[in-house]
Amino acid sequence: MDSPLQRAPDTVAGPVAGPESPHFADGVVPDDVDTGAAGTAGAAGTAASTRRLRALLRRPTFVISALIVAWWIAAALTWHLFGLNPYTSTGTLNAPPSWAQPFGTDYLGRSVFARTMAGADSALAVGPLGSVLATLLGGALGVIAGYFRGWVDTALMRVFDVLVVLPPLIFLIVVVGAFGASTPALIVIIGVVFAPGIARIIRAAVLAEMGKKYVTTAKVQGESAVRIMTTELVPNVLPTVIIQATLSLSAAILLTATLSFLGLGWQPPSPDWGLTISENLGYLESAWWTVLAPAFAVASLVVATQLIADNIKEVSS
Amino acid sequence: MKLSTLRRTSGLAFFAAVALTLAACSSSSSSSPATPPATSPSSPAASPSAPASGSAAASGGVYNIGLITPEGNIDPLTTANFNTMFIVGLASAQLIIESPTGKLEPQLATSWTPSANKLSWTIALRPGLKFSNGQSLTANDVVSTFNSIISPKSQSPAQSSFAGIVKSVAASPDGQSVIFTLDQPYSDFPYLLTGANTWVLPAGFNANNWINDPVGAGQFILQKYTAGEGVTYTKNPYYWDASAVKLSGIDAKFYSDDQSELLAFQAGQIDQITSDPTVVAALGTNYRQEREGYAKFDGLVFNVTKAPFNSQNVRQAVAWALNRQAIVQTAYSGDATVGDDYATFPDYGVQPQGVPVREQNDAKVKQLLDGQTISFTITTYQGEQTLAELVQQELDATGSFNVKLDVMTEAAYYAGTTVSPWLDAPVTITDWADRLPAQLYSLMYAAGSSWNASHYADSQLGTLNTEYEATTSSTQRQSLANQIAQIEWTDVPVIITAFMENDIYLSNAVQGTFPNGQDFSGGFDFRGISVAS
Numbered sequence: 102m103d104s105p106l107q108r109a110p111d112t113v114a115g116p117v118a119g120p121e122s123p124h125f126a127d128g129v130v131p132d133d134v135d136t137g138a139a140g141t142a143g144a145a146g147t148a149a150s151t152r153r154l155r156a157l158l159r160r161p162t163f164v165i166s167a168l169i170v171a172w173w174i175a176a177a178l179t180w181h182l183f184g185l186n187p188y189t190s191t192g193t194l195n196a197p198p199s200w201a202q203p204f205g206t207d208y209l210g211r212s213v214f215a216r217t218m219a220g221a222d223s224a225l226a227v228g229p230l231g232s233v234l235a236t237l238l239g240g241a242l243g244v245i246a247g248y249f250r251g252w253v254d255t256a257l258m259r260v261f262d263v264l265v266v267l268p269p270l271i272f273l274i275v276v277v278g279a280f281g282a283s284t285p286a287l288i289v290i291i292g293v294v295f296a297p298g299i300a301r302i303i304r305a306a307v308l309a310e311m312g313k314k315y316v317t318t319a320k321v322q323g324e325s326a327v328r329i330m331t332t333e334l335v336p337n338v339l340p341t342v343i344i345q346a347t348l349s350l351s352a353a354i355l356l357t358a359t360l361s362f363l364g365l366g367w368q369p370p371s372p373d374w375g376l377t378i379s380e381n382l383g384y385l386e387s388a389w390w391t392v393l394a395p396a397f398a399v400a401s402l403v404v405a406t407q408l409i410a411d412n413i414k415e416v417s418s
Numbered sequence: 419m420k421l422s423t424l425r426r427t428s429g430l431a432f433f434a435a436v437a438l439t440l441a442a443c444s445s446s447s448s449s450s451p452a453t454p455p456a457t458s459p460s461s462p463a464a465s466p467s468a469p470a471s472g473s474a475a476a477s478g479g480v481y482n483i484g485l486i487t488p489e490g491n492i493d494p495l496t497t498a499n500f501n502t503m504f505i506v507g508l509a510s511a512q513l514i515i516e517s518p519t520g521k522l523e524p525q526l527a528t529s530w531t532p533s534a535n536k537l538s539w540t541i542a543l544r545p546g547l548k549f550s551n552g553q554s555l556t557a558n559d560v561v562s563t564f565n566s567i568i569s570p571k572s573q574s575p576a577q578s579s580f581a582g583i584v585k586s587v588a589a590s591p592d593g594q595s596v597i598f599t600l601d602q603p604y605s606d607f608p609y610l611l612t613g614a615n616t617w618v619l620p621a622g623f624n625a626n627n628w629i630n631d632p633v634g635a636g637q638f639i640l641q642k643y644t645a646g647e648g649v650t651y652t653k654n655p656y657y658w659d660a661s662a663v664k665l666s667g668i669d670a671k672f673y674s675d676d677q678s679e680l681l682a683f684q685a686g687q688i689d690q691i692t693s694d695p696t697v698v699a700a701l702g703t704n705y706r707q708e709r710e711g712y713a714k715f716d717g718l719v720f721n722v723t724k725a726p727f728n729s730q731n732v733r734q735a736v737a738w739a740l741n742r743q744a745i746v747q748t749a750y751s752g753d754a755t756v757g758d759d760y761a762t763f764p765d766y767g768v769q770p771q772g773v774p775v776r777e778q779n780d781a782k783v784k785q786l787l788d789g790q791t792i793s794f795t796i797t798t799y800q801g802e803q804t805l806a807e808l809v810q811q812e813l814d815a816t817g818s819f820n821v822k823l824d825v826m827t828e829a830a831y832y833a834g835t836t837v838s839p840w841l842d843a844p845v846t847i848t849d850w851a852d853r854l855p856a857q858l859y860s861l862m863y864a865a866g867s868s869w870n871a872s873h874y875a876d877s878q879l880g881t882l883n884t885e886y887e888a889t890t891s892s893t894q895r896q897s898l899a900n901q902i903a904q905i906e907w908t909d910v911p912v913i914i915t916a917f918m919e920n921d922i923y924l925s926n927a928v929q930g931t932f933p934n935g936q937d938f939s940g941g942f943d944f945r946g947i948s949v950a951s
Contacts, residue, residue: 188811189814208804209807209811364825364827368822368823369810369823370807370823380803383699383700384700385677386699387696387699
């Protein structure tokens with residue numbers, strides 16, 4: 102499985118350009134070809150996207166995973182609309198699951214169901230924005246490195262080499278210790294941590310595209326570097342970008358839960374899943390439900406996002 | 419998607435989540451880089467001059483205990499952590515110890531007598547005392563130890579206990595006693611000798627290197643300390659009451675967290691575990707439980723120099739908002755006695771009278787706050803998280819407070835000496851070990867005390883404490899104790915919701931009853947204890 106935490110090969114890692122990419126023989130642009138072929142390519146791209154979406158929707162693992170992610174997103178956005186209170190005591194400490202409390206209660210008598218639902222809020226507060234930032238940052242740098250090559254590529258790659266070999270969790274602990282664990286800080290830190298891995302993979306995908314005639318054609322037509330990168334290259338490496346964004350989302354959720362587990366993320370009495378697991382570990386024997394529910398929540402969200410990425414990857418290739 | 423891919427993908431993510439869940443269940447054997455390497459001091463038991471009584475009485479087996487992995491150097495004069503105190507205390511002895519009922523018991527001293535004007539105390543030493551290396555323990559060693567503690571350059575936490583009380587320490591002319599000259603009369607002075615860091619060390623001894631040369635006069639000899647793993651002890655044949663020590667040794671294992679220690683106890687790897695809510699929940703009543711006095715209280719401390727806590731009404735409102743009985747049941751599993759915001763442990767001889775017991779009273783809270791809502795943050799460390807969450811839950815439930823928590827690591831919470839979160843944050847929760855009321859006053863409430871986290875000062879309270887320690891009249895002491903408690907209760911710079919009992923669970927293999935508490939004031943006393951094979 103690809104992961105933004107893994108070192109990416111310098112060769113192509115993502116899907117190569119699809120059939121929608123304009124191809125011209127030997128780099129010669131025929132006179133009758135509309136050199137502003139974006140319209141044709143755009144229509145072909147839309148059709149391909151529709152085909153991919155249909156293919157994805159035929160895959161049970163994708164559909165189930167998407168439903169799980171949608172469930173947690175809905176929980177994060179709406180838990181407070183259903184009268185759930187993750188902070189107040191229900192009166193009974195460490196009560197086992199029952200009809201009244203389907204996930205039982207914890208050591209302060211709080212509803213584990215309410216805390217698990219509300220925990221989606223903090224789980225999804227950092228991961229999505231952090232992975233979006235990482236994808237934008239890594240994607241942009243990867244495209245720049247792959248397009249310009251030369252000293253720009255060398256300089257960026259050597260910096261990424263250094264960043265990629267740093268163990269993410271240890272790096273994160275040090276940075277959080279220095280700058281704190283506020284939500285904006287965590288989003289930026291996650292973005293910076295995951296960007297190098299994404300950049301390396303996007304760069305490899307761009308390198309594969311650079312040998313294709315549509316890029317050469319665009320250059321011959323005198324298109325600017327920015328235009329070529331944004332309108333020619335990015336659409337062709339977009340599936341790779343989406344896969345990396347999804348994988349980084351999964352890793353970001355796990356990493357922020359780990360930080361909270363270690364006491365470096367959300368503060369009590371937050372229902373954050375990692376924090377809740379940490380708080381209730383001492384009760385693992387006597388009140389296993391207090392640990393199982395948030396652990397299952399983390400696992401379900403991480404597995405679902407990973408499966409979504411895997412499905413997109415397979416359909417794209 | 420291929421089935422194999424699905425399995426691999428699910429497996430990896432599931433493993434990661436389960437790893438999160440179970441991380442703390444594993445006991446780490448990693449060594450702390452700050453801790454010294456293993457040492458193997460020579461055993462006096464092998465010495466030809468070792469008394470025969472040592473080995474003859476040592477048929478009670480080896481007692482296994484668990485400790486949380488200590489950090490940093492282990493120095494008897496400066497250590498302030500329970501686990502390192504345990505390591506030192508097993509191999510060291512004080513002049514006097516305090517029983518769980520608050521009674522003074524002789525240890526290296528046999529008697530303690532005040533002068534007629536009560537400005538000096540003569541502590542008679544037990545004849546024939548020896549350190550674990552066979553060297554005689556003399557009055558000069560005691561003088562040297564206490565001079566190290568009270569020296570202006572001392573880094574010992576015990577220094578503050580003696581500051582303003584002990585003027586000088588000297589050996590008696592016959593060398594059989596030690597004379598403590600005081601700045602002012604202090605009736606409870608012998609209790610100060612049961613305090614932390616008062617273990618007697620050889621004169622001229624480098625306490626900073628104690629772990630490499632662990633000489634002491636305690637019940638056991640530290641044989642081997644292995645950083646990150648544990649400590650082994652053998653019985654000290656030179657201990658003054660060696661015949662009462664049945665154990666042949668103690669094996670202390672280090673655990674990275676409480677959960678690992680609990681699992682080790684259930685697996686029979688250790689013979690005891692300190693009670694706390696997680697232990698009680700896991701063990702129930704299937705094990706023998708022993709109570710040994712009081713361990714501590716967890717004070718909710720207001721920095722009275724910072725708004726809104728410069729208002730007595732706000733401080734009192736918080737005090738009236740708490741359900742102390744619920745706190746005892748939830749945060750202490752019932753193993754505590756309800757507190758009433760004055761610093762007198764329930765086992766102390768003079769209990770204040772006439773101070774009303776605060777019970778949760780929402781109407782009173784609203785009246786004191788005049789309908790306002792007070793927002794603040796409680797700063798504390800991970801060991802106090804449960805209590806902090808419970809206090810927050812109870813305060814928020816009144817609708818008069820909006821409380822947030824800042825839970826730090828213990829190292830971060832106590833970081834710094836003059837500026838530190840535990841000393842400067844507006845509201846903190848800090849635990850205080852069992853001490854005399856006068857000691858607690860001098861540390862917690864006295865103006866100028868470096869540990870006065872509330873920054874509170876009241877000259878009348880200081881005068882009353884001085885008068886209290888100067889008198890021996892029980893009637894007068896009771897009256898003064900009442901007045902002291904009333905001021906602390908009214909001004910409420912520190913809320914004391916409960917006094918936690920010192921309860922331990924013992925394996926069924928343990929025989930005998932601990933004569934004194936397993937803490938510094940009780941001398942980590944294992945006399946009469948044995949372990950069935």
